Amino acid sequence: MTAPDPLGFAVLAFVTLERGAELALARRNTARLIRAGAVEHAAGHYPLIVVLHAAWLAGLWLLAWGTGPDLAWLVLFGLLQLLRAWTLATLGPRWTTRIIVSPGAPLVRRGPYRLLRHPNYAVVAGEILVLPLAFGLPLYAFAFSLANAAILLAVRVPAEERALAAARPGKVEP
Structure with missing residues (x-):
């Protein structure tokens, strides 16, 4: 087995x-x-998302082992991490990997949510x-992007939109 590239390993x-x-x-x-009364929606697809992300990461460990990353792409990845942190910070205790909706709570429209409807999905x-x-x-x-897009566009985003619409018709956080 080849030795890991230090930067690749670190990433x-x-x-x-x-x-x-x-x-x-x-x-x-x-x-x-x-515990506070929120409800999970469309839980059936969640294991598929977990498997997709676990396979993506495991495959990277396998296929990228010993390879150093291209710095330009790595900078872009770093920028995505900043957007990820901004998104998580904006949602705070409301952020989760599942579709969890608190009935009556307003939609978040600050931070990256002013610019994108689903910034976390864009980051991912x-x-x-x-x-x-x-x-x-x-x-x-390409293969994992296609698989992720199929799950997001066909299942996750429509399910989340339905859950949000049903839980807070017309309510938007300032």
Whole structure:
């Protein structure tokens, strides 16, 4: 087995640790929201999202091992991380990886939500594309981007839109 590229290893370790920390935060937020009366919607597709993201990350560890990332793509990935942090900070305790809706709570329209309806999904789509490209894996980037888009466009976003519309007709946070 070839030795890992130090920067490549650091990037993959960062993403792995980041995802683990986000899952822990999401679990904590989900439990708190449910205790406060929030409701989960369209839970059936969630395992598919988990499998897709786990396969994407595991495949990167396997295919990018020993490869140094392209710095231009890595800078773009870093910018996506800033947008990710902004999105999570904007939602605060309302952020989760599931579709959890608090009935009557207004929609968030500040931070990146002023610019995009679903900024977290845009970030994830960008990451799924950009990180494999940083490691010279264009077919991998394309395949996982296509799979992610199919899940997001066909299942996740429509389910979330229905849940949000049903829970707070006409209410928008300033």
